[in-house]
Amino acid sequence: MSVSKNLQNFTQWGRKIVAVGRNYRDHCAELGNPIPKSPLLFMKPPSSYLIEEAGPILIPRGCNDIHHEVELGVVIGSKCQDVSEKEVLNHVAGYALTLDMTARDFQNEAKAKGNPWAMAKCFDTALPVSRFIALNEIPDPGNVELWCKVNGEERQRGTTSDMIFSISHLISYISKYFTLDEGDLVLTGTPAGVGPVKEGDVLSCGITDLIEMNFNVKRKL
Ligand SMILES: O=C(O)/C=C/C(=O)CC(=O)C(=O)O
């Protein structure tokens, strides 16, 4: 699809962010979760976006276990409502490299009480995000290698070919329940290797040698 130049600033649009959880078998196993039968969805707010130049990832107040989750983001280019899997790629404008930062202690507490995950997933700086990645830079989104390092030490390396639900399936599925609009972002889930970062760490992630981003980690005062 042709991409409006403006869409390159998708993080400033204030659009929806739909995140998929438990989309890699090895990540389900490491957290002791069952393999989902259908996509597990949650939301992150646009206020959680953090671009590289904007400053550090801030550990939210009271959190003692914040985890990195490197993920491929898909930028929606046009309205998706009841879109078939075959049509999905016509609605994709491009991609982004993302970190679904997760306050794991908040999430575990919420899970134990049967409560929603908002406190764990939605805090300010919970969504470090790269520049817009054009379609031609990722010819096959179903076979993209993602990596994540803490202080230069590799923690995550996985490929989108290991997703349980493909990008086409995810977007088609979401569009059956709620409309995706131009400028929305879909996070496609993280592979195994998630783990903690602490104040003073440098968190780096990338897509093979296509793109890399680096963030300092600080505690919110
Ligand atoms: O159920 C859990 O314990 C944790 C789930 C997640 O945080 C899911 C994701 O965000 C993911 O798989 O990427």
Ligand SMILES: [Mg+2]
């Ligand atoms: Mg995630």
